[in-house]
Amino acid sequence: MRLYGVNLEQLGSGLLKSFLEDNYICAGYPGLGDLEKAGRVEIGDKLQAAGYQGRELEEARASLDTFVNAMQDGDYVLIADEEWGYLGDLGDYFYDDRHDGIEDGTAHRRGVTWLKSLPLAAVKPSVKALLTANRRITAYPGVLPAARIELWLGEDAADGAEGAGPSLVDEATIAEALAVLKAALHSGDAERQERAAVAILQYAKGI
Secondary structure: OOEEEEOHHHHOOOOHHHHHHHOEEEOOOOOOOOOOOOOHHHHHHHHHHOOOOHHHHHHHHHHHHHHHHHOOOOOEEEEEOOOEEEEEEEEEEEEOHHHOOOOOOOOEEEEEEEEEEEEHHHOOHHHHHHHOOOOOEEEOOOOOOOOOHHHHHOOOHHHHHOOOOOOOOOHHHHHHHHHHHHHHHOOOOHHHHHHHHHHHHHHHHOO
């Protein structure tokens, strides 16, 4: 599994509330159509046809290729406002043509199960750098610990976040999410079972 950062300043203002409430993230770049089966070259061709050139083209292609092809179901994503960071478990890429206009531009999406919030000051510098990179979507370049999410973010993250962050979901939603995880735990797919087991243990330990 990998950790990715999404730079909200690159995406534009006003999206954080929607991301947290509607459980998704987006890559921006409207007007390109569905990219589910598009490789890096095709993504670049679509961006060129839409008018992107030079450095802007390269940054857009890198971000979209990461968002569409490199990110995988079960990877993790970090977003932040000025004070708080929010860590989530990524789902698959999907395209929502209802949001592919210039004024909206959130058609390229991935579902997210938000796991925890923590003070941004507690996030270690190497991870915080993901949130200020020149690209909209950036992969963490280091090696992640095999377990304990707080070790990815910072040594004080677990203590700093406990009881301090704003509530992301209500109790009914948490119960519903746990029911889904329990169902996945008993599925015939070994990978799904493993991810569900990890998520349930993390929730039980307050990670």
